[in-house]
Amino acid sequence: MRDMFRLFAERAAHAVGSPWAFLAAVATVALWALAGPTFGYSDTWQLFINTGTTIVTFLMVFLIQNTQNRDARVVALKLDELLRSITDARTGLVELDRMSDDDLEQVQKEFERLRERYAPLVDDDLAHVARELRLRKGGS
Numbered sequence: 001m002r003d004m005f006r007l008f009a010e011r012a013a014h015a016v017g018s019p020w021a022f023l024a025a026v027a028t029v030a031l032w033a034l035a036g037p038t039f040g041y042s043d044t045w046q047l048f049i050n051t052g053t054t055i056v057t058f059l060m061v062f063l064i065q066n067t068q069n070r071d072a073r074v075v076a077l078k079l080d081e082l083l084r085s086i087t088d089a090r091t092g093l094v095e096l097d098r099m100s101d102d103d104l105e106q107v108q109k110e111f112e113r114l115r116e117r118y119a120p121l122v123d124d125d126l127a128h129v130a131r132e133l134r135l136r137k138g139g140s
Contacts, residue, residue, distance in 0.1 A: 009066040016060060028052075 039045035083089045
């Protein structure tokens with residue numbers, strides 16, 4: 001069941017993310033708009049598009065969430081493998097996804113301190129830009 005849903009979700013997400021799906025959606029809205037005068041812009045005419053878009057959106061949320069969850073897990077596993085392949089890497093960072101928000105904030109601050117300390121040594125353009133922006137704002 002899980003694999004069938006995964007395959008369906010991947011194919012559906014790929015299909016609805018295509019230019020053809022966008023054009024089909026535009027065509028549907030255009031046809032609906034053109035039908036407005038025929039139906040006298042009635043409540044039923046408006047309800048038709050509202051109901052259709054609500055149902056499609058509701059179903060797409062689950063499909064897209066499924067594919068995003070899978071993609072996030074795949075990326076995390078690839079990064080874990082890269083971390084484990086580097087001798088001096090802190091493999092404890094593999095567990096970042098299990099940390100609390102407060103712990104993640106502490107790790108982020110630690111990396112910011114490291115970037116500030118070592119950026120001039122490696123000519124890190126982003127760190128220089130960030131430092132320049134802080135100086136312009138009157139920070140230290």
